[in-house]
Amino acid sequence: MKKTALYTTLLLFFLFFNSCATYNLKSQEFQTALQQGETEKALKFIDANSFLKKKRNLLLYYFEKGKIAYLNGDYELSNSLLNKADLFIEENKKYLGGKVLGMLLNSEMETYTGEDFEKVTIHYYKALNYIFLNKLDEALVEAKRINLQLQQLNDKYPAGQKNRYTSDGFSLNIQGFLYEASGDLNNAFISYRNAVNLYLANSGSFFGTTLPEQLKKDVLRTAAALGFTDELDRYQKLLATTYSPKEENIEGELILFWENGLIPFKDQTFYSFTVLPGNTDGVVSIYNEELNLTLPVPISKGKGKNNKFSDIEIFNVAFPKYVKRNPYFFKASIIKDSITTADFQLAQNYEDVAFKTLKDRTVREVSKAAIRLGTKKISEHLLKEENKDLGAALGIFNALTERADTRNWQSLPNSIYYARIPLKKGKNTISILLTAANGISKEEKVYVDSRKGIQFKKITSIKSY
Known part of the structure; x- marks a missing residue:
């Protein structure tokens, strides 16, 4: 009973040890400052974060600082950092330096090269930076x-x-916006049409985002303006929408982006099992409910009756998982000329993208974890041939050092919305009423001097639960 208690204590200890080692916990200072709207303070915390300054984590440093510089309105600095992130990914595509430690200990020892959607998001924020720098x-x-x-x-x-x-x-x-802003209506129509076709090919919704009503209007409007009557008729039928010409007295337009909340952060989930002395040969099937996966693990404990410390066998495999963060605000209404003109429309759902892309690579992650577990077990059994107790101790060490890679770009928004707002001649004051689930509201104001064409602005609300 005493031995069983000891083994249980050891198991609980390494589970606790692993659960406290996530990147989310190591980045709390700058994330707290970020949620409080103190972007300058957040930038200082990032520079002081020793974890982010390690070479294997430099990509995260560029990601986080580049995004917060964007929120701070320093678009040149943001692009400089995101360019470094892009270059870092290219230079480390075939880097093997950290992969050995990643295979022997845990995948967080490898150089972080980003989730696929994070690599793509670099270009989205660089595009926005250039938009706000008027470099279309x-x-x-x-x-x-x-x-x-x-x-x-x-x-x-x-x-x-x-x-x-x-x-x-x-x-x-966005390509459609930019082509239209530069006067290239033909390519704007093609971009809007391609976007609509993507949604239609996926039953009207793509990665948690339903085909925006504004996008429907834009593809019909540009088709009509170009005289593409066949395309206009076709998309009116496909979208079950009738084209209505816009008002004649519009003096330019504003495309307003709203970034809301924060993307889910990575945590870890475990397959854990301890084989106590006395067990015989066989296979242990370890089931993890969160991932809905079963991992079969062969065991060999011998059939002797003498129970020794060296007979203990611990299996522990960690996988990354995302933990949702609920945005504080769930709705934003646009008020212009004292009239509620529109609600923002969802354009990008990073929460959905994060969860689904991680699920897509689960098979690849299981393969890596199986190789890592196999490597660890081989090392344990080789050492047990020399010294059984040292081999068992190595098994405990391997279990203690097992950890999922919990790194991810945590300053990304939960979701991005947009609205297309007509402007009147002269100065325009646009109020945005942000509404929280508890009924509390907050007002943001955007000021725009009208001119022909399209202008771009953004508002952000980072606060999350």
Whole structure:
């Protein structure tokens, strides 16, 4: 009984040890400052974070600081950091330095090269930075790179292990905005049409985002303006929407982005099992409910009756998982000229993208974990041939050091919304009423001087539960 209690205590200890070692906990200082709207303070905390300054974590440093610089309105600094992130990913594609430790200890010892959707999101924020710097040609280049890179990333995976995230409706929509802002209505129509087709090919919803009503209007409007009557009729039928010409007295338009909440953060989940002395040969099936996976593990304890410390065998395999963070605000209404004109429309759901892309790579993650577990068990059994007690001690050490890779770009928004707002001549004051689940509201104001064409602005509400 005493031995059983000791083994149970050891098992509980290493589970507790592992659960406290996540990146989310190591980044609490800058995330707290970020949620409080203190972006300058958050930038200082990032620079002081020793975990982020380690070479294997440099990509996270570029990600987090680049995003917060964007929130702070320092678009040049943001692009500089995101360019470094892009370069870092390219330079480390074939880097093997940390992979040995990752195989022997845990995958967080490897150089972090980002989730696939994070690599793509670099170009989204670079595009926005260029938009707010009034460099529309450069913004368009970055917007185009999003879908190109998604295709390239997915091409490298074998059949049966590919991601579903192979295109991005919002990037196509942004391309339409930028073409239209630069006066290229023909390519704007093509971009809107491609975005609509993506949604329609996926039953009207793609990665948690329903085809926006504004996008329907934009594809019909540009088709009508170009005289594409066949396309206009076709999409009116497909979208069950009738085209209505816009008002004649509009003096330009504002496309307003709203970034809300924070993306889920990574935690870890375990397959854990301790084989106590006295067990015989066989296979242990370890089931993990969160991932709905069963991992069969062969065991060999011998059939002797002498129970020794060296007979203990601990199996522990960690997998990453996402933990949802609920945005504090769930709705934003636009008030112009004292009239509620529209609600924002969902354009990108990073929460859904994060959960689904992680699920898509579960097969690849299981393969890595199985190799890691096998490597650890081989090392234990080789050492047991020399010294049984040292081999058992190595088994405990291996269990203690097992950890999932809990790193992810945690300053990304939970979701992105947008609205297209007509402007009147002169100065325009636009109020945005943010509403929380508890009924509390907060007002944001955006000021715009009208001019011909399209202008871009953003508001953000990072606070989350």
